Amino acid sequence: MADRPTTIYDVARAAGVAPSTVSRAFSRPGRVNAETAERIRTVAAELGYRANPQARALSTRTTSMIAVLLADIGNPVFSEVARGAEEAAAEAGYAMVLADTRESAGRERELLDKILQSVDGVLLASSRMSDTAVRQVAKVKPTVVLNREVGGLPSVMVDHGRGMRRAAEHLAALGHKQVTYLAGPEAAWPDGVRWRALRDARTELGITVRRVGPVAPTLNGGVRAAAAWAAHPTSAVVAYNDLVAIGFMRGVQTMGKEVPQDVSVIGFDNTPSAEIVTPGLTTVAAPQRALGSRGVRHVLAFVGGARSSSTEPLLLPTKLVTRASTGPVAGRS
């Protein structure tokens, strides 16, 4: 590949200055004569000089890289988070080391063990590790968690509670009196928040609520949920995510019922599929991209030396996207 790359010494010799001056010309432009700096830069460009990041990191103890860990890059929800994270990182001149934990706390620990030393900060997008394990990480490098609260650590989360609230209001406005929640994995943090928000809205909205599950957060999980729901049908259903909602719709359609005539359905996440399915799925959209970018910016703020004063979780708003899967309860034929 490369012949020996040009170093600071090569540039120094060619420019007729000391190596330290070349170094300063790049890292501390203010502390060097403007003309000399200019000359050095010219010479460096001619020689195609690129600073060696490892050497720099060794003496400065900063790498200009941050780690982003998520549970499954293939999941559109997380890939949006990754996108936002990458954008924010690139904008700040940082590179992103992305690791996929495949939903395993063990893998997560191993990965961190490997890359923690190579980054300036960490964003845990969907950590499955215990609180203590997360804190351990935070002790080594500035760490921000997403969609989770770990006592004392900075975090950014989507306001799932309010999202559920909006969904419930929408259904109540359409005249629905009974709502079933199709619960997702118990380990999933947003699941609990949503269910509680739905229950809390009962009296105020004058609805009764029921819970089915937990079901797998997949198309099939939704299909199975439909069977469970059929035992105690309600005129409205809110699902853990879009996939479950779509599976549910498919399930009830198989049973000869129609959406939204027989049952209104709401999902979570507003994945591309929500727009494509028939009928279009009403769903609670979360700003995943913003979640990723805010998360990274938060990390970088701490890298830059912010104190842990901002311990309060940052809450990002959701938006209810209404489509054809919800309708008035009176629409029942």
Place this chain on the structure above:
Amino acid sequence: MADRPTTIYDVARAAGVAPSTVSRAFSRPGRVNAETAERIRTVAAELGYRANPQARALSTRTTSMIAVLLADIGNPVFSEVARGAEEAAAEAGYAMVLADTRESAGRERELLDKILQSVDGVLLASSRMSDTAVRQVAKVKPTVVLNREVGGLPSVMVDHGRGMRRAAEHLAALGHKQVTYLAGPEAAWPDGVRWRALRDARTELGITVRRVGPVAPTLNGGVRAAAAWAAHPTSAVVAYNDLVAIGFMRGVQTMGKEVPQDVSVIGFDNTPSAEIVTPGLTTVAAPQRALGSRGVRHVLAFVGGARSSSTEPLLLPTKLVTRASTGPVAGRS
């Protein structure tokens, strides 16, 4: 965060050996007395010693990281590639630096400029740079390109030609005589390959082909393509990708026509949406995940010192997934 991390010297002192021995105990276990090695490892564990990757990199000139550049991490096709890449990298003990070029050759260059020095190899998943620019990169670090041929550089690609061929055969078998191809962005390498493959299949399969576009590779692009197609309708259509195919179906349905009764539709990529749309979309599935993992393994092989002998592009097979969007031409009502 951390107090001064423990170094090789701390371990050496605690274990009563020379620093170099500690180093060897980790990097070259064979070259050290088994018992001493064991003791060193124990002491190291007690002290919580972790090697400093920057220091190691500085002297070995290898970082155990590889760069993966792709055009848009939000695109499910690429996120699958990223997933495969990450898996292969992790398996080999490498970390993945992921960068999103946002379809811009300029950004791509800048990003590479920034991270090239920090990685042992590069995987260009959907480079928009010129051939010469790509070669420039390859001169600095082992580089593998995906879905593209850059003279002399190792590459891995999906056999889009055969995929198209299979699609055409499927349509011919159903009795279709005329096929329209909804072309994607001209800059996209697979687009040309597919169109040529379709044309080449004409005589043998006894079909005539037509081309519409290029259209944007989006839902809307597909809708517009439907309008263009309506000027010269054919009984079958193959789209650049699933999104275009789905948009097209939506477009023709709006015009009061039915799929597949009035027109059979085939997409490319087998994205999740293909399964969810109504009718289900017949599509050419590409092994995106494998593409990513093979790509990374290829890179690592070169990092490991393989000669450029394997200049032949590695071709990965596609699979035709048949669903309800294609049917016999006789099915016309």
Place this chain on the structure above:
DNA sequence: CTGAAAGCGCTAACAG
């Protein structure tokens, strides 16, 4: 403002 010199933590010869 610039040069000289001392590391950052690890690996790599070279002796023994």
Place this chain on the structure above:
DNA sequence: CTGTTAGCGCTTTCAG
């Protein structure tokens, strides 16, 4: 097999 001795390329005092 183990210890000693130089660096890897850059930043950072410390003088001047």
